[in-house]
Amino acid sequence: MEPVTEPENHHLLKTITKLEHLQELRKAVEETKESPIFAQGTWEFPNSQLILWYNEGSDARCLKFPTANKEELKRLSDACDPATFGRNQQDVLDESYRLARKMDITNFSINMGFNFHDLLTYATRRLLGVQHEDKDFHAELYKLNVYGPESFFKAHKDTPRGDDMFGSLIIALPSEHEGGNFIVRNEEEQHSFESSQLSHSSSKSNSSKVAWAALWSHAEHEVTPVLSGYRVTLTFNLYFRTPASLSTPAPNIPPDAPALLNSLKACLNDPTFLPEGGLLGFGLKHEYPLSASSDLQNFVGFLKGSDSAIIKTADSLDMKAYLRAVYDVSERHGPESCLEDAKFGQNRWMLS
Numbered sequence: 001m002e003p004v005t006e007p008e009n010h011h012l013l014k015t016i017t018k019l020e021h022l023q024e025l026r027k028a029v030e031e032t033k034e035s036p037i038f039a040q041g042t043w044e045f046p047n048s049q050l051i052l053w054y055n056e057g058s059d060a061r062c063l064k065f066p067t068a069n070k071e072e073l074k075r076l077s078d079a080c081d082p083a084t085f086g087r088n089q090q091d092v093l094d095e096s097y098r099l100a101r102k103m104d105i106t107n108f109s110i111n112m113g114f115n116f117h118d119l120l121t122y123a124t125r126r127l128l129g130v131q132h133e134d135k136d137f138h139a140e141l142y143k144l145n146v147y148g149p150e151s152f153f154k155a156h157k158d159t160p161r162g163d164d165m166f167g168s169l170i171i172a173l174p175s176e177h178e179g180g181n182f183i184v185r186n187e188e189e190q191h192s193f194e195s196s197q198l199s200h201s202s203s204k205s206n207s208s209k210v211a212w213a214a215l216w217s218h219a220e221h222e223v224t225p226v227l228s229g230y231r232v233t234l235t236f237n238l239y240f241r242t243p244a245s246l247s248t249p250a251p252n253i254p255p256d257a258p259a260l261l262n263s264l265k266a267c268l269n270d271p272t273f274l275p276e277g278g279l280l281g282f283g284l285k286h287e288y289p290l291s292a293s294s295d296l297q298n299f300v301g302f303l304k305g306s307d308s309a310i311i312k313t314a315d316s317l318d319m320k321a322y323l324r325a326v327y328d329v330s331e332r333h334g335p336e337s338c339l340e341d342a343k344f345g346q347n348r349w350m351l352s
Ligand SMILES: O=C(O)CCC(=O)C(=O)O
Pocket: 145, 153, 158, 170, 182, 221, 222, 223, 233, 235
């Protein structure tokens, strides 16, 4: 029997054959708004909720913000350890890159009350923006940092602590200091968070303004040298709670990707666009902390900004969207270059 063969050009029916379709979709993706990389502000706390307890050897000490004086703050700094940081998947101490002190969560305690929950919700919602308003999140206290005179942390990105971690929240406890600005940047924007100017005690009232900043994990940031005083911060890791389920269709059309929605709709209504169906691939814009054990399908719920908008737009048009890894095999020679390709941020991701 003759094998059934497809007509010679049949595969072209499953390929975009019109350049205009491609150009229009590309332009629409470029026009999709990004989530903000950073948010900052102040939050009022009663001073009774700014009391830090910490271990000093086998003793417990109590430090009251905002009234803690320099000697008391130095004592806290002395009770801390030198601050390490992640480099090439290892925790390293390099005081030419980061000069600061840190305390692990097992050695201190602070009860910021329900106010903290309100601040967390407000700050994180500001950071996530409308693109992610359907997502739930939670925070984990990570470290206490003390930046005394001359302390700094040069430009870096935080080490992701899980596929579902998307950012960090920093709370600067009100203490007098100069310098120690927190600078956040990406290719398009730069922001400065000046805790020395933002955190205030009010001598009349029993409350203080506490400065906070929230940023996405892919945003590079640094702490400029502290000129005087002590800058004390609490850092929290922010995680998405559960991956957004693809089985629940998006309740409405994503408000921040109208161009993409319109272009995709127009393409689908055009009978010359993929008449036999097919696969549309979009390269993702952001970096993601994928590891060998990451589940690509779960990852759909952790996409950021315009990457997430592509999924939602496809969902709202009843298109099946999923993640695929695409490897460029053209210059690969052996197992070493495979590893090279799989490194953080270097592989290209595709979804359709
Ligand atoms: O204390 C801060 O402002 C945050 C420092 C920082 O970037 C970090 O701990 O990764």
